[in-house]
Amino acid sequence: MIRTILCDLLDIKYPILQGGMAWVATGELAGAVSQAGGLGIIGAGNAPPEIVKNEINKVRSMTDKPFGVNIYYMSPHVEELIKLIVECKVPIVTTGAGNPGKHISLLKQAGTKVFPVVSSVALAKRLAKQGVDGFVAEGMECGGHVGEITTMALVPQIVDATGLPVIAAGGIYDGRGLVAALALGACGVQVGTRFICAEECQIHNNYKEAVLRAKDRDTVLTGMPGHQVRVLKNKLTREFEELLRDGASLDELDELGAGKLKLAAIDGDIQHGSVMAGQIASMITEIQPAAEIMADIMETAEEVLNNLGKLSE
Numbered sequence: 001m002i003r004t005i006l007c008d009l010l011d012i013k014y015p016i017l018q019g020g021m022a023w024v025a026t027g028e029l030a031g032a033v034s035q036a037g038g039l040g041i042i043g044a045g046n047a048p049p050e051i052v053k054n055e056i057n058k059v060r061s062m063t064d065k066p067f068g069v070n071i072y073y074m075s076p077h078v079e080e081l082i083k084l085i086v087e088c089k090v091p092i093v094t095t096g097a098g099n100p101g102k103h104i105s106l107l108k109q110a111g112t113k114v115f116p117v118v119s120s121v122a123l124a125k126r127l128a129k130q131g132v133d134g135f136v137a138e139g140m141e142c143g144g145h146v147g148e149i150t151t152m153a154l155v156p157q158i159v160d161a162t163g164l165p166v167i168a169a170g171g172i173y174d175g176r177g178l179v180a181a182l183a184l185g186a187c188g189v190q191v192g193t194r195f196i197c198a199e200e201c202q203i204h205n206n207y208k209e210a211v212l213r214a215k216d217r218d219t220v221l222t223g224m225p226g227h228q229v230r231v232l233k234n235k236l237t238r239e240f241e242e243l244l245r246d247g248a249s250l251d252e253l254d255e256l257g258a259g260k261l262k263l264a265a266i267d268g269d270i271q272h273g274s275v276m277a278g279q280i281a282s283m284i285t286e287i288q289p290a291a292e293i294m295a296d297i298m299e300t301a302e303e304v305l306n307n308l309g310k311l312s313e
Contacts, residue, residue, distance in 0.1 A: 002178070002301055006165055006188035009133070010092060010113065011066050013037030014298055016178070017136070017167055018290075019192025020070020020094055021144065021276070022046070023265040024203050027058025029290065032200040035063040036291035041094060042069045049080040056088050066091040070117075073098020086110040094136055097145060099123070101130045108133075117169070119147020119154065121161045134165035136190050141171030143193050143230050143278035146221065152184070159185035173280040175300030179308070191297070193278040198290040204268030207275060214281035224253045232275040236260060 006015045016038040019025065022045025030040030042055045052069065059067045069090050071081055074097045082103050085093055093100075093107055096117040100107075104127075107114050113133040118124045124135050137158040139151025147154070151170040159166045168181035169190035181189045195201060197208050210232055221228045222240045231237060236256075243253060257274065264273025288296075 002182075002298065002305070004182070004187040006134075006167065009165060010039055012039050014294060015167075015188030016294060016297060017041060017068070017094075017169075017188065017190040018195050019142075019169065019190050020044070020068065020096075021192055021196075022070075022072060023261050024196060024201060024276075025070070026202050027055035027062070028202050029195060029198055029200045030055070030067050031059040031062030032198065032290035033195070033294065034059065034065040034067045036294040037065075038294055039092065040067045041092075042067070043072075044069055044075065044077075044081055045072050046075045046077070048077050049084045052081060053084055053088065056084075056090065068092035068094055068115075070094045070096060071100070072096055073100065082106065085112060099127070100132075101127065104130050104132060115167065118158065119149060121157050124158045124162050128162040128164055132164070134167065134187075135162065136167045136169050137186070138190070139168075139170030140230070141279040142169055143219070143276040143281075146170075146228060146230050151181075155181060155184040155186050171278060171280055173283045175297050175302070175304050177280075178297055178301045179304045191293075193281055194284055194293060195290065196277065197284050197287045198293055199287055200290050203265040206268035206270045207265055208287060210270045210275050211277050211281050211284055212286070214277065214284075216279075216282045219277060219279055219281060223257055224250060229274065229276060230278060232270075232277050232281065234273075234275060235271040236274060 004015045014037045018033040018040050020041035020043040022043040025043035030042045033040035044052045092113045094115045115134050117136040117138050137155045139154050140146040155168045166186045167188045168186040172189045172191050178189050219230050220233050222237045223229045260274035263269045264275045
């Protein structure tokens with residue numbers, strides 16, 4: 001069985017994190033992933049603390065295994081959420097869309113391990129000096145908010161620059177991605193898009209069906225310049241293209257994008273909503289229990305390693 005330093009660090013069986021996707025990664029999904037041996041992560045997004053606390057309670061009603069919460073630093077509730085994390089003694093926090101530096105000391109004093117999601121070496125080096133436990137190095141193949149560097153290029157640079165545990169994210173579907181990430185120096189992977197089609201994922205079925213229908217070129221980068229997201233092409237992405245072509249203001253673009261992830265994930269409007277998904281979406285062909293997804297990743301990783309071993313015989 002593949003076991004890395006990440007397993008010991010986070011007290012998990014498999015070196016797999018489930019992405020903390022807003023509106024998608026609820027307590028039901030996070031609890032199922034943690035119970036299956038990975039690290040389930042609740043996506044806090046812009047939710048107020050009482051909602052996030054409810055999701056934490058869901059996880060703890062399902063499993064006694066470690067789990068995490070992703071803090072979105074553009075949320076208006078960041079300070080309240082940090083307080084909640086400390087009070088609830090959440091074992092692991094991942095962070096995105098901002099610098100968690102001012103909260104690292106408080107979180108670590110509470111026994112919470114901190115893994116920022118990073119898309120550049122500069123940010124990783126700065127956070128390494130502030131005492132984080134490791135990083136989720138996320139390449140631009142991912143769904144949702146993206147950086148400018150691919151996973152293949154980003155991961156080894158973060159590994160070499162920091163010397164801390166690195167979790168590879170972006171474009172990871174099965175065991176082939178896990179083995180590739182380990183070869184690049186990562187100690188585990190974060191999987192997001194594939195878990196959209198987990199049975200325990202609570203999003204609208206229309207969203208899942210859109211992912212199941214996706215082809216290899218069906219994702220596109222859209223949204224505000226400097227804050228683009230990867231989504232499936234639809235009427236909303238075409239509206240963004242038209243506004244950008246016509247020289248729309250940032251306020252107009254912001255207004256068009258507001259609330260669109262909820263529209264897709266909860267209301268099921270996959271034409272006018274933001275259907276966030278990564279470039280591996282076309283590889284997903286069925287809805288499966290989270291435990292089955294986890295088992296498939298680990299089994300294919302073992303097969304790949306065995307086959308690679310034969311190359312040196």
